[in-house]
Structures are given as C-alpha cells and as structure tokens.
Amino acid sequence: MKKILLVEDEAPIRESLQEILEMHGFEAITAENGREGFYLASTQKPDLIISDVQMPELTGYEMLELLQKNADLMHIPFIFLTSQIEHEKVRTGMNLGADDYLAKPVRMRDLLTAVENRLQKSERIKLAFDDKINDLLLTINKNVQHEFNTPLHGILGFSDLILSSQNLSPDSLKMFANAIQIAGLRLKDTLDNIMLYRSLLGNSE
Structure with missing residues (x-):
C-alpha cells in the first residue's frame, strides 16, 4: 500500500482528501502545517507528498526547500495544492522541485490522476x-x-x-x-x- 503524506492547515479539506485517498487504497497520513509535515516526511518516508502552499509555522515552499536539502527525502514526488494557480507561483514551486500543482477545490478525478501519474513516474525512475x-x-x-x-x-x-x-x-x-x-x-x-x-x-x- 502506497503511503501519502497530506499537509493542509484547513481541517475540512484535509479530512476530505484523506478520506478520498483511503477509499482508493492509499495509506494517508496528515499534517496541519509545514513543520509537522517535514517531521512526518522524515520519520514516515511517504511515497508521495501533497501539500498546501500557505500554512502557519512553515509554508509549503519552505517545507519543500528543506526536503530538497535532505538526500533521503529529496526524491519523494511532491504535489502542491493552491487556491490560485498563477504562473509565477507555479514557476516558483517547480523551481524548488515540485512535480505538479492542483487547484482548490480539488476534484476527486484530478487528485487521483495526479497521484497515480506521479507514483508511476517515480516507480519508473526507481526501476x-x-x-x-x-x-x-x-x-x-x-x-x-x-x-x-x-x-x-x-x-x-x-x-x-x-x-x-x-x-x-x-x-x-x-x-x-x-x-x-x-x-x-x-x-x-x-x-x-x-x-x-x-x-x-x-x-x-
């Protein structure tokens, strides 16, 4: 079972996405801010991370920067969640190492497609x-x-x-x-x- 770390400070969104992922056979672990997300990434070694951008304590960008500096974590596929997909923000995230962006509110089909695509790509790279x-x-x-x-x-x-x-x-x-x-x-x-x-x-x- 693939393990997905979901980092989102808004509880309703976090719980809804967690339920969708678990309904489709994934193990979903959650964090409510970037600092907790980085800790769980370090200790749980998820197969993929989905993260909001704007969060207290540590933003999604700052968490991704920390992940990219860690040799054990930098390979984990990373998808950003954001309420506004703007060109500059997308470029910033991609430059930091993000693999994809999803716009809120996230449709279930878009979420599952992005997750499957990134996991498959990660598996091909590993092979x-x-x-x-x-x-x-x-x-x-x-x-x-x-x-x-x-x-x-x-x-x-x-x-x-x-x-x-x-x-x-x-x-x-x-x-x-x-x-x-x-x-x-x-x-x-x-x-x-x-x-x-x-x-x-x-x-x-």
Whole structure:
C-alpha cells in the first residue's frame, strides 16, 4: 500500500482528501502545517507528498526547500495544492522541485490522476536507477579481481625487490617507490568505486 503524506492547515479539506485517498487504497497520513509535515516526511518516508502552499509555522515552499536539502527525502514526488494557480507561483514551486500543482477545490478525478501519474513516474525512475545499479554491480564483479590483483602484485613485487636487493642506487629506489605509489593509487581508486557503488545501492533500497 502506497503511503501519502497530506499537509493542509484547513481541517475540512484535509479530512476530505484523506478520506478520498483511503477509499482508493492509499495509506494517508496528515499534517496541519509545514513543520509537522517535514517531521512526518522524515520519520514516515511517504511515497508521495501533497501539500498546501500557505500554512502557519512553515509554508509549503519552505517545507519543500528543506526536503530538497535532505538526500533521503529529496526524491519523494511532491504535489502542491493552491487556491490560485498563477504562473509565477507555479514557476516558483517547480523551481524548488515540485512535480505538479492542483487547484482548490480539488476534484476527486484530478487528485487521483495526479497521484497515480506521479507514483508511476517515480516507480519508473526507481526501476531505471535499479537497472543502472545492477549493471554497475555486474561490471564491478567482473573486473574486481583483476583490479585488485594487478596493483597488489605491483606493490608486493616492487617492495620485495627493495627488501631483497643490496646496494640499490637512489634512482632505483625512487623508481620502485614511485611504482608502488602508482599501484597503491590504482588500488585506492578501485576501493573508492566500490564504496560509491555501496552508497548508491544503499540509497536505492
């Protein structure tokens, strides 16, 4: 069941929209201002947020700005509710990261269509991202042994030469040390790429 956060300071509108969403199979959680909405978004991780623009304590714009600064929340689809859809207000919301606008009073068909469209788009984006992650995993698994073994052989080989050789010239010692450093940097790049992959995989779950 998809979870939708509804942020609206007018109780009759909030309760009416909550009832519509729940009647159509969604889990609807509600907040009466932007501050409470941001808290619920942080703790409940909804699949979509519907929010009024003008609210006490924290406006819809201000809440959206906070969401966009949070890596765990910035991907959540966001729909604004407003009594006046003006070009400047729409542009402001879209620039902040809003996905859609709905005019009050909201018709049930328009609400459900917007919700379904945004959830479907979000799911397509997630699937595409998962595909890229899987491709990256296959590439890493295919190359990881080679990418580890090659620099390791270099590090072990050149360090063994240094330890076993007698009376190495300063130039030879510098050359071997440089080769070890290059191999170490290559190994570090491989580890950095693996950590990046793990980070991306964690964000996709």
